[in-house]
Amino acid sequence: MSKTHPAEPVAELLAAGHRHFGENRVQEAAGKYPDLKARYPDLRLHLIGPLQTNKVRQAVELFDIIETLDRPKLAKALSDEMARTGRNIPCLIEVNIGAEPQKAGIAPEETAVFLQSCRTEWKLDIAGLMCIPPAGEDPEPHFRRLKSLADDLGLSHLSMGMSGDYERAIACGAGEIRVGTALFGSRPSL
Ligand SMILES: *Cc1c(COP(=O)(O)O)cnc(C)c1O
Numbered sequence: 001m002s003k004t005h006p007a008e009p010v011a012e013l014l015a016a017g018h019r020h021f022g023e024n025r026v027q028e029a030a031g032k033y034p035d036l037k038a039r040y041p042d043l044r045l046h047l048i049g050p051l052q053t054n055k056v057r058q059a060v061e062l063f064d065i066i067e068t069l070d071r072p073k074l075a076k077a078l079s080d081e082m083a084r085t086g087r088n089i090p091c092l093i094e095v096n097i098g099a100e101p102q103k104a105g106i107a108p109e110e111t112a113v114f115l116q117s118c119r120t121e122w123k124l125d126i127a128g129l130m131c132i133p134p135a136g137e138d139p140e141p142h143f144r145r146l147k148s149l150a151d152d153l154g155l156s157h158l159s160m161g162m163s164g165d166y167e168r169a170i171a172c173g174a175g176e177i178r179v180g181t182a183l184f185g186s187r188p189s190l
Contacts, residue, residue, distance in 0.1 A: 001048065001162075001180035004187040007032050013183070014040050022067070022178055024049025026059050033062065048130070048159075048178060050104060053077040060087055067130045067159050070094040070104040072117065079122035090127040092159055093118070095149065097142045098134035105131070108149055115153055128157025128175070139165045143172035 001022040002010050010021060010032070019042055023029035029045065037043050047063040050070070056077045059066065069075060069091040082088050093115060096105030106114045111129070118124040129150050133142035143160050150158055150173075161169020163182035170177065180187065 001178050002032070002184065003028060003049075003180065005180075005184045007036060009184055010036060011039075014043065020044045020046065020176075022046040022048040022180075026051070026055045026062070030058060030062055056081050060085060060089060063089065065090050065092070065127070067092040068094045068104070069118070069124070069126075070096075070106060072114070075114075075118050075122045075124060079124055083123075088125055090125045091118070092128050092130040092157065093126060095129050095131045095146060097131040097146050098137065100134055103132070103134075108145065111149060112153060115155075126155070128155045128159065129153075130159035133160075133165075140168050140172060143169050143174070147173040 003024045014036065021043065023045065033045055037045065044064045045062065046065050046067055047059055048067045051059055051066065051068055051074060053074060060078065060081045066078065066089060078091065093111060094105040095108055095111055096103050097108060099107060115126055118126050129146055131142060131146045133139040146158060146160055157175050158173055159176040159178060160174045161177040163179050166177040166179055
């Protein structure tokens with residue numbers, strides 16, 4: 001996760017062979033990544049942050065995977081844009097794994113129905129699930145719950161784990177971890 005960090009450390013990681021990067025804001029990514037993508041065509045840029053429907057056009061153009069598909073309105077907007085442009089990028093469903101009222105994401109018990117709609121109604125390529133466990137709680141039960149939900153749904157790709165808990169996420173079945181601080185150092189506080 002390279003959010004808030006400038007292009008230079010990203011370029012260093014690219015030179016070292018790393019290819020997958022995440023950003024949480026379309027605007028910030030649009031400033032940083034087009035040049036890097038031109039230099040490294042196999043760079044894969046992940047959107048991991050809230051996506052407003054008015055930014056969908058830009059997001060589909062710039063990102064290679066959307067990890068924060070969190071509501072039907074967004075699914076419809078992504079579907080329309082992908083049909084319009086012919087650019088079909090995979091998505092992960094963001095699951096509100098701790099059932100936190102203030103947090104984005106599909107409720108665990110509603111994920112099966114949402115997945116079905118994404119595929120049949122909106123023709124989206126759903127590659128897996130993503131979650132951000134509740135802050136201040138042991139993340140492991142949440143990781144395990146996401147893994148078992150994905151198994152039930154026949155989905156293999158799991159995005160979970162950050163700098164503080166990625167080893168445990170991998171032990172629970174993460175295929176993708178989202179590491180910022182451990183790679184780039186701490187972010188400037190806002
Ligand atoms: C910033 C961010 C991360 C990375 O967090 P670190 O603790 O810096 O590794 C992971 N996931 C999401 C959704 C983020 O926004």
